[in-house]
Amino acid sequence: MAEDVGTRNAAAGSGDPEVLSSRRTRMKFRGRAVIIPPYVWLLAFFLLPFLIVFKISLSEVVVAMPPYRPTFGDPSEWWGALRQLTIDNYLWIASDELYINSYVESLWIAGISTVITLLIAYPLAYGMARAPAGLRPTLLMLVILPFWTSFLIRVYAWIGILKPEGLLNQLLIAIGLIDEPLLIINTHWAIFIGITYSYLPFMTLPIYASLDRMDHSLIEAAADLGCPPLKAFWTITLPLSLPGVVAGCFLVFIPAVGEFVIPDLLGGSRTLMIGKTVWLEFFTNRDWPVASAVAVVLVAILVLPIVIFQRYQARAGG
Amino acid sequence: MAPMKSLGSIRRDFAPWSDRDAKPYILFDGVTKQFGEFKAVDDLTLTIYEGEFFALLGASGCGKSTLLRMLAGFEAPSRGNIVIDGEDLAGTPPYRRPVNMMFQSYALFPHMSVEKNVAFGLRQERMPRDQIAERVDQVLRLVKLENYASRRPDQLSGGQRQRVALARSLAKRPKVLLLDEPLGALDKKLREETQFELADLQHQLGTTFIMVTHDQEEAMTMADRIAVMDQGKIVQVATPEEIYEAPNSRFVADFVGNVNVLEAKVLRAEGGRMSLEAAAGFTIETVNAVDASPGQTVFYALRPEKLRISGEPLTGSNVVAGEVWDIAYFGHVTSFRIKLDSGEIMKVAMINATRVSPLQLTWHDRAWLQFDDDAGLVLTR
Ligand SMILES: Nc1ncnc2c1ncn2[C@@H]1O[C@H](COP(=O)(O)OP(=O)(O)OP(=O)(O)O)[C@@H](O)[C@H]1O
Ligand SMILES: [Mg+2]
Numbered sequence: 235m236a237e238d239v240g241t242r243n244a245a246a247g248s249g250d251p252e253v254l255s256s257r258r259t260r261m262k263f264r265g266r267a268v269i270i271p272p273y274v275w276l277l278a279f280f281l282l283p284f285l286i287v288f289k290i291s292l293s294e295v296v297v298a299m300p301p302y303r304p305t306f307g308d309p310s311e312w313w314g315a316l317r318q319l320t321i322d323n324y325l326w327i328a329s330d331e332l333y334i335n336s337y338v339e340s341l342w343i344a345g346i347s348t349v350i351t352l353l354i355a356y357p358l359a360y361g362m363a364r365a366p367a368g369l370r371p372t373l374l375m376l377v378i379l380p381f382w383t384s385f386l387i388r389v390y391a392w393i394g395i396l397k398p399e400g401l402l403n404q405l406l407i408a409i410g411l412i413d414e415p416l417l418i419i420n421t422h423w424a425i426f427i428g429i430t431y432s433y434l435p436f437m438t439l440p441i442y443a444s445l446d447r448m449d450h451s452l453i454e455a456a457a458d459l460g461c462p463p464l465k466a467f468w469t470i471t472l473p474l475s476l477p478g479v480v481a482g483c484f485l486v487f488i489p490a491v492g493e494f495v496i497p498d499l500l501g502g503s504r505t506l507m508i509g510k511t512v513w514l515e516f517f518t519n520r521d522w523p524v525a526s527a528v529a530v531v532l533v534a535i536l537v538l539p540i541v542i543f544q545r546y547q548a549r550a551g552g
Numbered sequence: 553m554a555p556m557k558s559l560g561s562i563r564r565d566f567a568p569w570s571d572r573d574a575k576p577y578i579l580f581d582g583v584t585k586q587f588g589e590f591k592a593v594d595d596l597t598l599t600i601y602e603g604e605f606f607a608l609l610g611a612s613g614c615g616k617s618t619l620l621r622m623l624a625g626f627e628a629p630s631r632g633n634i635v636i637d638g639e640d641l642a643g644t645p646p647y648r649r650p651v652n653m654m655f656q657s658y659a660l661f662p663h664m665s666v667e668k669n670v671a672f673g674l675r676q677e678r679m680p681r682d683q684i685a686e687r688v689d690q691v692l693r694l695v696k697l698e699n700y701a702s703r704r705p706d707q708l709s710g711g712q713r714q715r716v717a718l719a720r721s722l723a724k725r726p727k728v729l730l731l732d733e734p735l736g737a738l739d740k741k742l743r744e745e746t747q748f749e750l751a752d753l754q755h756q757l758g759t760t761f762i763m764v765t766h767d768q769e770e771a772m773t774m775a776d777r778i779a780v781m782d783q784g785k786i787v788q789v790a791t792p793e794e795i796y797e798a799p800n801s802r803f804v805a806d807f808v809g810n811v812n813v814l815e816a817k818v819l820r821a822e823g824g825r826m827s828l829e830a831a832a833g834f835t836i837e838t839v840n841a842v843d844a845s846p847g848q849t850v851f852y853a854l855r856p857e858k859l860r861i862s863g864e865p866l867t868g869s870n871v872v873a874g875e876v877w878d879i880a881y882f883g884h885v886t887s888f889r890i891k892l893d894s895g896e897i898m899k900v901a902m903i904n905a906t907r908v909s910p911l912q913l914t915w916h917d918r919a920w921l922q923f924d925d926d927a928g929l930v931l932t933r
Contacts (some may be wrong), residue, residue: 454626455659457646459673459724473663 284533285353291526302523310453310493323527333511333528336537340508342489343422343497347429348437351486352479354430355437359472362438363445374442377435389428389499396424396500420502428496437482444478445471477547484543490538508532564777568793570603575638575812577602577760578623578728583632585618585784592618594784595632602637605754605761607771609807610781616764617656619781620730623654623762645674656722656732656764658713660705666692666716667701673724691719694749696742711737714853715746729761735770748776768808772796780804789810796855801933805853812898813931814852818844828852828929830872832894837869840930854903854928859921861888863913866920870927874898876917912921 265513293302304315327333362373379389395401403415418424448471456466494509501507508528515525568574576599585593593615600606609615621627623634625646634641640796641649656775661669667688674684692698695715714737717766721729734750735743751774754761765771771778779789780803788800797882799805802813814826814837821844828850835853844850865873877897878889888900888908898921902911913919 301821449657449659450655451655451659451660454624454646454671455653455655455661455720457626458651459626459720460647461674462647462670463644465676470661 238284247467259274259479284530287526288530289319290522291524291530292321293523293526294318294320294322295521300531301432301520310440314346321521324531326524327527327531332506336506336508336511337531339506340491340493341535343425343505343507344429344487347433347490348483348487349424350426351430351433351437352477352483355434356475356479357484359438359441359445359475362442363448370446375513376411377438380451385432386495389432391499392424392428392431393419396427409428419500421503422505424502425497425505425507426501428500429486429490429493432496433486436485440481440485441475445474448474480543480546488539492532531542566603568604569599576600576635577604577637579633579635580619580623581633581635581917583619583622583629583634585615585622585627586630591784593622593629596784596786597632598758598779598786598789600762603754603758605751605774605776606763607775607778608764608781609766609768609771609778611807612766614781615784616781617732620653620732620762623649623728624651624730625649651730652721652724652726652728653730654732654734656716658705658717660707660716660720662712665702665704666697666708669705669716670720670723671746673720675721677724686701687723691723694753695719695746696720696843698894700705711739711742714738718746725757726759728760728762731761733764733766736766743770746908750774760768772808780809782807782909799853799931802851802853802931805929805931808862810856810857810899810901812824812854813853814896816848816850816852818848818850820846828922828930832872832892834872835869836928837925838928838930839926842930842932844930844932848932851931852928853931854923856887856899857885857903858927859898859900859923861900861902861911861913863911863917864920864921866922870920870925871920871922872898873918873920876913876915876919879915888913888919890921900918 289306290302293304295301296303304318306312306315358377362370362377365373395402397403398415398419400419402418403412406412408413418427452470452474453463454467456470457463461469491507492509493507494513497505497507497510498513512525512528512532515521515528517518519525557896570833578598578600580596582599583593583596608619610616612878617834618627622629623636623641625641625644626703628642644804662670664672670688671684674687679687688701689698692701697715697719700708705716708716708838713801718731718734721731723801735746736840738746747770752840753759763771769871772795775792775810777789777791778795780787780795782803785866788795788804790798790800793807795804799808805811806815815831819827819829819835821827821842823853824839824841826836826838826840826842826844826873828838830836830852836854842850872892874890874892876888877891881888883904885901885903888902890900892898
C-alpha cells in the first residue's frame with residue numbers, strides 16, 4: 235500500500251514523462267477551449283457578413299431582386315458565377331472624386347472630433363479619478379447616464395439646441411455675447427459637437443480607468459524628488475494614462491469615421507461623410523455592389539488604425 | 553546608584569543630544585496628526601541632530617510612516633510645527649523640501665527603467681548629463697544593481713525593487729534621508745551588507761538619516777539613537793544601549809529584546825538600594841535609584857542573559873527555584889524556560905562558552921536561578 239502511494243506520488247511529481255505530457259495536452263486543450271466561443275462569435279457575426287458584403291462588392295448591379303448578379307444559388311453553377319465576379323466597382327470608386335472626397339472628409343472630421351473629445355474627456359476623467367472615493371461611483375453613473383435614452387433622440391435634441399432660433403443662440407443673445415444668431419446647425423461644427431457629445435463616454439471611461447489604476451504615491455515620489463506638480467503630470471501621470479488615451483481615441487475615431495446619423499441630422503446636405511455615401515448608394519441609387527465596395531474600402535482604411543491599436547495594446551500589456 | 557557605565561552610541565564621539573549647546577537640526581514640536589477622530593501621531597515632540605542616524609521603532613500602525621510623511625510634506629500636521637535647520641516647514645511643498653524619502657511601497661515609476669528612476673531626482677535639479685550618469689552608476693553599484701539599469705521595475709524581484717527605491721532616494725544626496733523600512737524585503741546576507749554600506753555612506757556624506765524599521769536588531773546595530781513609538785506617542789528616545797539596558801517602561805523593555813517582568817512590592821528603598829518582594833514569592837535585592845516608596849507596586853525587568861542557572865541548590869539573595877519547562881538550543885546560546893514554584897515562567901539564556909556544557913539539565917529537572925543586584929531594572933510604569 236505504502237509502495238503504491240509512493241509510485242503514484244512519483245508520477246504526479248516530476249517522474250513519469252508520459253503521464254505528464256498527456257496531462258499537459260489536456261490542460262492545453264482546456265485552455266484553448268475557453269477561447270473558442272469568442273472566435274465562433276467573430277466568425278458568425280463579423281467575418282461571414284463581411285464576406286457576403288465583399289462578394290456583393292464584386293458583383294454587377296441589375297434591376298432584379300436581389301439587385302446584383304451573380305447569385306450563388308445552384309451549386310452546379312458556382313464555377314460560372316465565380317467567373318462573373320469583377321473589380322469594376324472598385325475601379326469606379328477610385329475614378330470618382332466624390333467617393334475619395336467623402337473618405338477624406340470622414341477621416342478629418344473624425345480626427346478633429348476625436349481631438350476635441352480627448353481635450354474634454356481627459357480633464358473630466360482626471361477630475362473623476364481625483365474625486366473623493368465615495369463620490370466616484372456617482373460620477374461614473376453620470377457619465378453613463380445619457381446611454382439610458384435613445385442615441386437618435388439625443389442627436390435629434392441637438393437640432394433644437396443648435397438651430398438659429400435654438401436654445402444655444404437664445405442663451406448667447408440673452409447674456410449679450412452675440413447679437414446675431416450663430417449658424418452652427420448644418421455646418422461641420424454641428425457634427426463636431428454631435429460626435430463629441432455622443433462619444434464622450436467612450437473616451438472618458440478608458441482614461442478614467444487608467445488614471446484610477448495609477449498609484450498616487452508615484453506623484454508623491456515625483457514631488458519628493460523635486461518635481462513640481464505640473465511637471466509631474468507631464469512626466470508621470472500622462473505617460474501612465476496613455477494606454478487609456480489611445481484606447482479612447484480609437485473607440486471614438488473608428489465609429490466616428492463611419493458615422494451616419496450625426497452628419498445626416500446635424501451636418502446638412504453640404505457634408506458628405508462616407509456613411510452617408512453608403513446610405514445614398516444603397517437606398518437612393520439602389521446600387522448594392524458599389525455601396526458594398528465603398529463599405530469594404532472603409533473597413534480596409536480602418537483596419538490600419540485597428541492593427542496599430544492592437545500592436546500598441548500588446549506592447550503596453552507585455 | 554552604582555556607577556552605571558556610560559551608555560553611549562556606536563560612535564562614542566558623536567552625542568550631540570547630551571550637549572546642551574548643540575542645535576537641533578530637525579524639530580517636531582507638539583505635532584499631532586488626526587485622521588478624522590483618530591490620532592495617528594499624538595502631540596509628539598522630538599529633536600534630531602545633524603548627521604544623526606535616527607531609528608523609529610514601533611508596532612505596525614503606531615504612526616511611524618505618518619511621521620515621516622509629515623516631514624516629507626505629504627501630510628500636514630493637524631497641530632504643531634516641524635522645523636528643519638531653523639526653518640518652519642509649514643507651507644513648503646514636498647518638492648522644495650531638503651528631504652528625500654524612500655517609500656514603504658517603493659513607488660517606483662513603472663514606465664521608466666531602473667536607470668531613469670534613479671536619475672529622476674537628479675534631472676529635476678538639472679544636473680549635467682555626465683554627472684547624472686556617474687551618480688546613477690555609483691548608487692546602483694552600492695545596491696548591487698549595476699547590471700539591471702535598463703530593466704523596468706516589473707521585471708525585478710521584490711528585493712531588487714526595494715534596492716532601486718533605496719538607490720533613487722540616495723541619488724540626490726539630500727540633507728535628510730527618510731527611509732521607511734528600507735531593507736525589509738532583503739535576505740539576511742544582503743541585508744547585513746546593505747546595512748553596513750548604508751551606515752558607511754551616512755558617515756561619509758554626513759546625511760541625517762531617519763529610518764523606520766520593524767527589526768529591532770537593525771535599529772540597534774545601525775542607529776545612533778532609537779525612538780520607540782506606541783500609538784502615536786514616543787515612549788522613549790535613547791541610544792541603543794540605553795534602550796536595551798535602561799528602558800523607561802515595561803513597554804520599551806518588552807518591545808526591545810527579551811525580558812522577564814516580575815511584579816513586586818517595595819519593601820525598602822534607601823541609599824540607592826531597594827528590596828522588593830516579588831509576587832512570585834522571593835526577595836529581590838537591587839541597586840536602583842527609583843522614586844518609589846515602601847508598599848508601592850513596581851515591576852522588575854530582568855533580561856534572560858543576566859540570570860545564571862544551576863542544577864544544584866543555590867543560596868543567598870536573588871535566588872529562585874523552579875522546574876525546567878522548555879529548552880531551546882540556538883548554537884551560541886541555550887534558552888531555558890523555567891516554571892517557578894509560583895507558576896510564573898522565567899526566560900534564561902545561557903551562553904555556550906564550551907562545546908560540551910557542564911550543565912546537564914533536562915526537562916522537568918529542578919533548577920535554581922540567580923542574578924546580581926545590578927542585573928535588573930525597577931520600573932514604575
Ligand atoms: N490617510 C489616512 N487616513 C486614515 N487613517 C490613516 C491614514 N494614514 C494612516 N492612517 C492610520 O494611521 C495609523 C498610523 O499609520 P502609519 O502608516 O503611520 O503606521 P506605521 O507605523 O507606518 O505602520 P507600519 O509599520 O505597518 O507601516 C494607522 O492606524 C493607519 O490606519
Ligand atoms: Mg509604515
